Amino acid sequence: MILSQIHITVDSPEAASAFMLWLSVPFSFIFGAVVGSFLNVCIYRLPRNCLSIIRPKHSFCTACKKDIFWFDNIPIISWFVLGGKCRHCGAKFSIRYAMIELLTAVLFGCLAWRFVASQPRDPQWEMLFIGAVLTGAFIVILFIDVDFRIIPDEIDIPGIIAAPIISFLIPALHAPAMPYLEKVFDANWPSFTAGLQKMTAPVLGTPLFENVAAFAHSIVGMCVGGAIIWSLGILGGAVFKKTLEQDEARERKELGISEEEGEGDAGKPSPAAMGFGDVKLMAMLGGFFGVIGVFSILVVGVLSATLIGAPIRLFYRKGDAKVPFGPFLVGGAFVYLIAGDRMLSFAWHLPDLMREYRGGFVAGSLAACALGIILLIALRRRRLKS
Numbered sequence: 001m002i003l004s005q006i007h008i009t010v011d012s013p014e015a016a017s018a019f020m021l022w023l024s025v026p027f028s029f030i031f032g033a034v035v036g037s038f039l040n041v042c043i044y045r046l047p048r049n050c051l052s053i054i055r056p057k058h059s060f061c062t063a064c065k066k067d068i069f070w071f072d073n074i075p076i077i078s079w080f081v082l083g084g085k086c087r088h089c090g091a092k093f094s095i096r097y098a099m100i101e102l103l104t105a106v107l108f109g110c111l112a113w114r115f116v117a118s119q120p121r122d123p124q125w126e127m128l129f130i131g132a133v134l135t136g137a138f139i140v141i142l143f144i145d146v147d148f149r150i151i152p153d154e155i156d157i158p159g160i161i162a163a164p165i166i167s168f169l170i171p172a173l174h175a176p177a178m179p180y181l182e183k184v185f186d187a188n189w190p191s192f193t194a195g196l197q198k199m200t201a202p203v204l205g206t207p208l209f210e211n212v213a214a215f216a217h218s219i220v221g222m223c224v225g226g227a228i229i230w231s232l233g234i235l236g237g238a239v240f241k242k243t244l245e246q247d248e249a250r251e252r253k254e255l256g257i258s259e260e261e262g263e264g265d266a267g268k269p270s271p272a273a274m275g276f277g278d279v280k281l282m283a284m285l286g287g288f289f290g291v292i293g294v295f296s297i298l299v300v301g302v303l304s305a306t307l308i309g310a311p312i313r314l315f316y317r318k319g320d321a322k323v324p325f326g327p328f329l330v331g332g333a334f335v336y337l338i339a340g341d342r343m344l345s346f347a348w349h350l351p352d353l354m355r356e357y358r359g360g361f362v363a364g365s366l367a368a369c370a371l372g373i374i375l376l377i378a379l380r381r382r383r384l385k386s
Helices: 013-045 077-081 096-117 125-148 153-169 171-188 190-204 209-239 241-254 259-265 276-315 326-356 358-385
Strands: none
Touching: 013 096, 013 125, 077 096, 096 125, 096 326, 125 153, 125 171, 125 276, 125 326, 153 171, 153 209, 153 276, 171 209, 171 276, 171 326, 209 276, 276 326
């Protein structure tokens, strides 16, 4: 067949949607797997000060230190072809490397579906790009926080700086909150809103209201997000001071640090329930999603931490497993990135639903409180036994 005789005709929205689906989703999946391979490098090297992202240039076996050939570094596939072992020394590679590549691929495919394939008449390519960048950062933060209980400054500090600028350039990041922002601006500064629309529309061809509103929402969200986590950390440190000090003493004992060696820490501030890395992380998330996004992310993060973190602490064999909060925050941020508009719509109609199904909400609330009390009692008893 002659190539010039091949024609692709898209004469309906349904055909256009199918075409964009096959164009964006599989490509994003493959690209996500490649990015996931790079994220594995970041996860391994960022917490280790002796290594950098660019040096050494090639991936290497952590056992024999030999470079991994390019054909042994194909995302997802190579791990299964090699049987999860190094070609040179036979050392085992954790399956987590392949799982991170697969996770990145799936999440990138979800982003392509959400912002491109599902809306062929108005694809949001800029949201696909910035969403992919943020998702990559979320994955790195998640696994480093799980492994080392730290959130690297190489991610959150540049994110804090860039968030207001990106929000001004891509106000679609704050699209779920934009209807509520318009009501706030119109109610409090109607002359400012009208003047801005009138002044910028003839010059730029489009009003700058959304850009300015997104920028302001970013700044406020950054401040509120960081302040909330910092306040929760101080409050939690005061309420659970004794428990946190017992955890630190247990860690020193496990590491073989004597009480005399630990006396040098006697004058330092009381341990906080949350590290300052969580403060910077929440400030970054507030910068990208605004103050409305902050509260939505916190709701998802707290609920998921309660449903996942509490059972981990309860059934962990030593009874003193520390569960970092960062993974739950970035999980909530991804949920808000994908479905922020639906989350806010649900929250907006929640009072009506509560009035309509009052009995169900009361029963559910009582059951949740009872479950929380049972978990706290069980955790307390396990801690006393240990």
